[in-house]
Amino acid sequence: MINKLVETTAKLSTLPSRTTLQKKSQRWVIKIGSSLLTSEDYQLNLVAIRHFVEQILRLRERGIEVVLVSSGSVSVGKGHLGLAGKTLPAEQRQAAASVGQTALMHAYENLLAQEGVHCGQILLTQDNFKDRKRRKKTLSAINMLMKMNMLPILNENDALADSENQFGNNDHLAAVISRLWHGDLMVLLTDQAGLYDADPRIQVDAQMIHEGMAGDPRYEEMAGGSGTAVGTGGMRTKVDAAAYAAVSGSTTVIASGHIPDVLLRLQRGERLGTFLRSKKFDQMWLKVRRTTLQKTTYSLLGVAVKLSNTNSKQHRFYNSSYCYR
Numbered sequence: 001m002i003n004k005l006v007e008t009t010a011k012l013s014t015l016p017s018r019t020t021l022q023k024k025s026q027r028w029v030i031k032i033g034s035s036l037l038t039s040e041d042y043q044l045n046l047v048a049i050r051h052f053v054e055q056i057l058r059l060r061e062r063g064i065e066v067v068l069v070s071s072g073s074v075s076v077g078k079g080h081l082g083l084a085g086k087t088l089p090a091e092q093r094q095a096a097a098s099v100g101q102t103a104l105m106h107a108y109e110n111l112l113a114q115e116g117v118h119c120g121q122i123l124l125t126q127d128n129f130k131d132r133k134r135r136k137k138t139l140s141a142i143n144m145l146m147k148m149n150m151l152p153i154l155n156e157n158d159a160l161a162d163s164e165n166q167f168g169n170n171d172h173l174a175a176v177i178s179r180l181w182h183g184d185l186m187v188l189l190t191d192q193a194g195l196y197d198a199d200p201r202i203q204v205d206a207q208m209i210h211e212g213m214a215g216d217p218r219y220e221e222m223a224g225g226s227g228t229a230v231g232t233g234g235m236r237t238k239v240d241a242a243a244y245a246a247v248s249g250s251t252t253v254i255a256s257g258h259i260p261d262v263l264l265r266l267q268r269g270e271r272l273g274t275f276l277r278s279k280k281f282d283q284m285w286l287k288v289r290r291t292t293l294q295k296t297t298y299s300l301l302g303v304a305v306k307l308s309n310t311n312s313k314q315h316r317f318y319n320s321s322y323c324y325r
C-alpha cells in the first residue's frame with residue numbers, strides 16, 4: 001500500500017510537461033498575424049491561407065475546438081485600394097479594413113467550403129466585452145457556431161472601431177477571447193520563430209526564449225514593437241496577451257507561421273517557438289491533484305469520506321479538458 005501511495009504521490013505532484021500540454025489541449029485560440037496572410041504587394045497570400053485552413057481542419061478532426069482570430073483586413077484592403085505601404089488617415093483605414101475583411105472572409109469561406117465546412121465571421125470591439133450581458137452575447141455567438149460545427153473567425157471591427165473602443169491589436173483580442181471562452185492553448189502565429197531576448201531584426205545575435213512563465217516581467221523588457229510594415233503591436237502585445245490569457249489557465253505558444261505544418265506539429269507536442277506556461281493552470285492542477293491523492297489515500301485505507309475541501313470551480317476544472325488524467 002505504501003508503494004502505491006508513493007507512486008501516486010509522485011505521479012500527482014508533477015506538473016504536465018510542455019509536450020503534454022500541447023498534445024492534450026482541446027480548446028485552441030489561434031491568431032494569425034497580417035504578414036503571414038498578405039504578400040509583399042499587399043495581396044492575399046492564398047497559398048498560406050490554404051495551408052492554415054488545412055491544418056485547422058485536421059485539428060478539428062482530432063476533436064480540437066478552434067477559434068481563429070485572423071488579422072489582415074487592413075493590409076489586404078490597402079492592396080485592393082491601391083494604397084499599399086501607405087500610412088492612412090483614420091477614415092481611409094476604416095475603408096481599407098472594410099474592403100480587406102470582405103476579401104479575407106471570401107478566401108476563408110471558399111477554402112473551407114471545398115472541405116464541406118463553413119465559417120462564421122464575428123467582428124468585435126471592446127464594447128462587446130463591456131458588461132456581463134455583452135460578454136454573454138459574444139460567448140454565445142462563438143458557442144453556437146461551434147455547436148453547429150462552423151469555424152468562428154474573429155477580427156477587430158476596424159471599419160467602425162475608434163480610439164474609445166478599439167483593441168488596437170489582435171493579440172489582445174485573442175487573449176480576451178481565450179479568457180471568455182476558457183481556451184486552454186493560445187497560439188500566436190507571427191513572422192518570427194518566437195520571442196527573443198531582443199528584437200532579432202535589430203540585434204542579429206538575439207537568443208530565442210524557448211520556455212517560460214507568462215507574465216514574467218523580463219519579457220516585457222525584451223519585447224519591442226512591430227518590425228513589419230503591416231503588423232501592429234509587435235512582440236510586446238504578444239507577451240502582454242500571454243499574461244492576460246494565463247489568468248484563466250491558458251498556455252500560450254508564440255511561433256512562426258512560416259514553419260510548415262506548425263499547428264499540427266505543435267499538436268504533436270513539438271517544441272516550436274516560445275512556450276509560456278500559466279501559473280494559474282499549475283496552481284489549479286496541483287490543487288486538484290492533491291484532492292485526487294486524498295481520495296486515493298482514503299480509498300486505499302477503505303475509508304469512505306466525503307471530501308469537503310473541493311469547490312465547484314475545482315470540480316469544473318477537474319472535469320474540463322484542462323485536467324489530463
Ligand SMILES: Nc1ncnc2c1ncn2[C@@H]1O[C@H](COP(=O)(O)OP(=O)(O)O)[C@@H](O)[C@H]1O
Binds near residue numbers: 201230
Ligand atoms: N523580442 C522580440 N522577439 C521577436 N520579435 C520581436 C521582438 N521585439 C520586437 N519584435 C518584432 O515583432 C514583430 C512581430 O510582430 P508584428 O509585426 O506585430 O507581427 P504580427 O503581424 O504577426 O502580429 C517581429 O517581426 C519583430 O520585428
Ligand SMILES: N[C@@H](CCC(=O)OP(=O)(O)O)C(=O)O
Binds near residue numbers: 034035072155158231
Ligand atoms: N485588425 C487588424 C489587424 C490588427 C493586428 O493586430 O495586426 P497584426 O499585428 O498583424 O496581427 C486587421 O485585420 O488588419
